[in-house]
Amino acid sequence: MASPQIDCDDIVTTLDRIRQRGHSTHTVFRDWVDLMLYALQRRDDPYLDIIDDYRDWTDMDHPGGQRSVDLFAKAFDQLPERMAVTDADVLGAVYEEYGLSSDAFGQHFTPHPVCELLVDLAGVVDESDTDQRPTDTDPACGSGRLLLITA
Numbered sequence: 001m002a003s004p005q006i007d008c009d010d011i012v013t014t015l016d017r018i019r020q021r022g023h024s025t026h027t028v029f030r031d032w033v034d035l036m037l038y039a040l041q042r043r044d045d046p047y048l049d050i051i052d053d054y055r056d057w058t059d060m061d062h063p064g065g066q067r068s069v070d071l072f073a074k075a076f077d078q079l080p081e082r083m084a085v086t087d088a089d090v091l092g093a094v095y096e097e098y099g100l101s102s103d104a105f106g107q108h109f110t111p112h113p114v115c116e117l118l119v120d121l122a123g124v125v126d127e128s129d130t131d132q133r134p135t136d137t138d139p140a141c142g143s144g145r146l147l148l149i150t151a
Contacts, residue, residue: 006082006086006088006089006090006093006112007082007086008082008090008093008094008097009097010078010082011075011078011079011082011090011094012094012097012098014071014074014075014078015028015029015032015071015075015094015098016098017071018054018068018071018072021054021059021068023054025098025099025100026100029094029095029098029100031050031053031054031072032072032075032076033091034046034050035047035050035051035072035076036076036079038050039076051068051069054067054068054069054072055068055069079091079094087148088112088145088148089112089144089145089148092109092144092145095109096109109145110145110146112145112149115145115146115148115149116149118146118149119146119149119150
């Protein structure tokens with residue numbers, strides 16, 4: 001199994017354009033995840049509450065396609081595209097690349113190659129036995145990388 005190359009630079013760049021308009025990195029990432037969730041759930045009220053925080057005089061100076069709401073949507077579109085290409089934990093990679101992981105908070109992401117090694121060592125997948133369902137134990141289950149590798 002080859003380690004996926006997780007290129008999330010486009011997503012990080014898109015989110016960073018919103019941050020540069022006076023929002024904190026943490027807030028932009030949290031709001032992006034919440035907006036994706038609310039959009040998928042078709043929950044307009046909490047979605048619009050978040051968007052209202054980005055509708056100020058600085059955002060109105062940007063043409064359509066460049067407003068904060070447009071950039072959030074663009075980053076949302078980029079996420080499944082990257083996931084389809086890499087079949088990996090792209091959201092976790094964006095979180096790390098965007099600079100949100102922190103030793104101070106005890107946030108440590110297991111690198112994909114280490115997850116692959118753990119799955120191989122545990123022998124949780126027997127590719128010759130098509131009736132056997134893969135099983136695994138993820139001791140931390142933060143972003144679910146070990147579970148993704150197992151699957």
